[in-house]
Amino acid sequence: MVEENSLNIPLTEKLKGIPGIFGIRLGEGPLYSVVASEGDKEIRKYRPCILASISINGTFEEVRKEAFISLASYIFGKNKDKKQLKMTAPVLHVPTGSGWTMSFILPTKYTLASAPTPQDKRIQLHKKPEHIAATIRYSGVNNQEKIKKYSAELMRWLSRKHLYNPIGEIQSAQYDGPTTIGFLRKNEIHVEVNSIQ
Numbered sequence: 001m002v003e004e005n006s007l008n009i010p011l012t013e014k015l016k017g018i019p020g021i022f023g024i025r026l027g028e029g030p031l032y033s034v035v036a037s038e039g040d041k042e043i044r045k046y047r048p049c050i051l052a053s054i055s056i057n058g059t060f061e062e063v064r065k066e067a068f069i070s071l072a073s074y075i076f077g078k079n080k081d082k083k084q085l086k087m088t089a090p091v092l093h094v095p096t097g098s099g100w101t102m103s104f105i106l107p108t109k110y111t112l113a114s115a116p117t118p119q120d121k122r123i124q125l126h127k128k129p130e131h132i133a134a135t136i137r138y139s140g141v142n143n144q145e146k147i148k149k150y151s152a153e154l155m156r157w158l159s160r161k162h163l164y165n166p167i168g169e170i171q172s173a174q175y176d177g178p179t180t181i182g183f184l185r186k187n188e189i190h191v192e193v194n195s196i197q
Helices: 011-020 060-075 144-161
Strands: 032-038 041-046 049-057 091-095 099-105 124-128 131-139 164-166 171-174 186-195
Touching: 049 060, 060 091, 060 099, 060 144, 131 144, 131 164, 144 164, 144 186
Parallel strands: none
Antiparallel strands: 032 041, 041 131, 049 099, 049 124, 091 099, 091 171, 131 186, 164 186, 171 186
């Protein structure tokens, strides 16, 4: 396991962390357009992106530090090209049978061919194709209980609307790091959908 104090964080990322304390996000995010919205819920059409993902066994609370440090080490230079990539948001979490998969979205300039190869063999690079997702937004420190609560709320909303059918795994999206003031942290639940119409 990579130790947190061994991360070689670029100065630009450290500077971005200062406004991040107050929930101000300066990093790149995934490209999407809003198809429909209602309060804290949206239907979004996402453009393709490249993900760096790692799967670790354990509870959400147990695995997220190790997974984050491994992925952060990769983008901050622990790759075969020794390239430093810019940090993006959100960080994605998907439950697996015995643990969680965490993913970082790579900056939009990268393709599978141009993205640096991870040194950590547990990290896999893959392309997420264009897709439509239903989302719900909430704030605060994220945990497994909140993920379950807001996942259920999003699924109830979809079932009442009768417009979109969930076809993918529930995933949690965290936009802020541990230094952001708790109540200012932005989180979302996403689920891929297709149109019933």
